[in-house]
Amino acid sequence: NAGVTQTPKFRVLKTGQSMTLLCAQDMNHEYMYWYRQDPGMGLRLIHYSVGEGTTAKGEVPDGYNVSRLKKQNFLLGLESAAPSQTSVYFCASSYSYDRGNQPQHFGDGTRLSIL
């Protein structure tokens, strides 16, 4: 019973490098989300998807891109990493019915450091 799985769990990058974070869910959820968590700021929404092939910007989208080619996967890309993107990244998913009512299920996070 995996739920939401994030890969990798830890990563250290140099400024300017690129990388992709992978999120996979096995609950057949329509909605998927990427958040970043920084101390004292709670979680902030980066991008989200309401279905396969769709993506939309959240609160802090700059410097990130996403893709949802398959319903169960949601990828977050950093094209040119910057130290300000050092954070813990969380993926979440939820059902689509009664929008806003369904709780989100979270992965365990990816801890990313940009040097």
Next chain:
Amino acid sequence: AQSVTQLGSHVSVSEGALVLLRCNYSSSVPPYLFWYVQYPNQGLQLLLKYTSAATLVKGINGFEAEFKKSETSFHLTKPSAHMSDAAEYFCAVSAHAGGTSYGKLTFGQGTILTVHP
């Protein structure tokens, strides 16, 4: 637009004492409200949710929260703290189902709960 304010970034209680974590929200439409808990190096787990049914909501691990529209509050309480309750707690708001929020959550800043023996 919606926002959440959690009063107190750190709360410390003794084991067996009352736990009270404060959350105030702002929303232009009737909100759905959630409390999540995060243990160290883990993701967020749902404690409870308010979805316009009963104003007093009971969750897991003995926690409950009361929705007070007049005070725009959704405070989290537990009558008797346990050492295992030590964690960070997040209040979150989502727009009502009639809108187009697609379940997007706006989180508060979080409150770290410390429980002393």
